[in-house]
Amino acid sequence: MTTMTEASVREFKMPDVGEGLTEAEILKWYVQPGDTVTDGQVVCEVETAKAAVELPIPYDGVVRELHFPEGTTVDVGTSIIAVDVSGGAAPAAPAAQPEPEAAEAAAEPKPEGSGRQPVLVGYGVATSSTRRRPRKGPEVPLQQASSAIQTELNGHAPAAPAATVPAPATVPAPAGADRPLAKPPVRKLAKDLGVDLTTVVPTGPDGIITREDVHAAVAAATAAPQATEPAPAPTPAPVAAPASYDTARETRVPVKGVRKATAAAMVGSAFTAPHVTEFVTVDVTRTMKLVEELKQDKEFAGLRVNPLLLIAKALLVAIKRNPEINASWDEAAQEIVVKHYVNLGIAAATPRGLIVPNIKDAHAKTLPQLAESLGELVATAREGRTSPAAMQGGTVTITNVGVFGVDTGTPILNPGESAILAVGAIKLQPWVHKGKVKPRQVTTLALSFDHRLVDGELGSKVLADVAAVLEQPKRLITWA
Secondary structure (H helix, E strand, O other): OOOOOHHHEEEEEOOOOOOOOOEEEEEEEOOOOOOEEOOOOEEEEEEOOOOEEEEEOOOOEEEEEEOOOOOOEEEOOOEEEEEEOOOOOOOOOOOOOOOHHHHHHHHOOOOOOOOOOOOOOOOOOOHHHOOOOOOOOOOOOOOOOOHHHHHHHHOOOOOOOOOOOOOOOOOOOOOOOOOOOEOHHHHHHHHHHOOOHHHOOOOOHHHOEOHHHHHHHHHHHHHHHHHOOOOOOOOOOOOOOOOOOOOOOOOOOOOOHHHHHHHHHHHHHHOOOOEEEEEEEEEOHHHHHHHHHHHOOHHHOOOOOOHHHHHHHHHHHHHHHOHHHOEEEEOOOOEEEEOOOOOEEEOEEEOOEEEOOEEOOHHHOOHHHHHHHHHHHHHHHHOOOOOHHHHOOOOEEEEEHHHHOOOOOOOOOOOOOOEEEEEOOOEEEEEEEOOEEEEEEEEEEEEEEEOOOOOHHHHHHHHHHHHHHHHOOOHHHHHO
């Protein structure tokens, strides 16, 4: 049987599957320890702040260990799975640990020359700064990251904590560093309890601070004022106690993933860009008739044809006539960036929250092409398979609140965009048409825009042009 060594084990790190993402939640593992994997095989599904993404492994081997269980949120760059690439089977028990010097030498990354390079965006860290620390003692539980992960993420050795609280069997951390060594769950516990990790004495292997060390520090800090009669010690930070609530009458849902990113983006947008919203009520009877005609057109066979398609086209026509609306505000450069392309965002409600994928270069598409792109965008979003790239680079957005029976709303801008159009429900209403009151199909449009770069005149022109096209869709022929 082949003996597995540290040198034969490859650590696959959580990649940055989007631009600038810092963490992702492991939704599902498709492999278990002992399974054989091949280059390009999907091993797990993760959810980022933008979308659910499947991760392929970049090499062949046998799964040795899954470092985190499903449902865990992991920082980008943290190892999530260990794979033995030597071709041997995964051992039933932990292998004997080599001497520290030998383990560190074996863990040194080797240049791969013409070998396969990782293809995932943001994969791992620079090889010049990577050094694995050997494990000592029993295997680390799945829900904790190994000490080597912290060293790889920091790019230098961890700090030696200050010994202020006595504890038995103290193992000091390496000297000459500037950050105490602890795993992510322990760091979170310390933060919740208001404990400074630099004041905690580690008792774990390799100088790792454990959960017990943090609790001991809390107990020592609590007991210290009672043992000393003179002036009381400074008041420690309040301990965050878990909230108590009636589980039969309340449900608490953690804020993470898409919901967390959406909340942060909306707060940032609302308090950065001065919003102005204008409204117009439109007779869209002719547009609704055109929708029915297009459904029978052979050129649209198999395509999704609905009022949103013509509303999207009307907005594109309005942008063509008023290109200054398709812009963004560059605060750092103090410039208005006018874009000569339209990446049209469509707000979509999904089980994971509201996302806004966009149709790239929508301005250059014919009506059938726009219908095809719109159908693919909606179907992919509902299946939860929208890629991060599909949600980046939007320039203007449409949100259709009418599908929920809502008349209108005051939409909040997506960060980096200057306008968003809300479409209300299309209803049969009494309307004055050709001097007589008749039942007509009517809807209300609402356009929110960034008042730093879009004044009332420009915003009004865009909204009026959209309304004019929907009221008289023949204008698509002359204005488009």
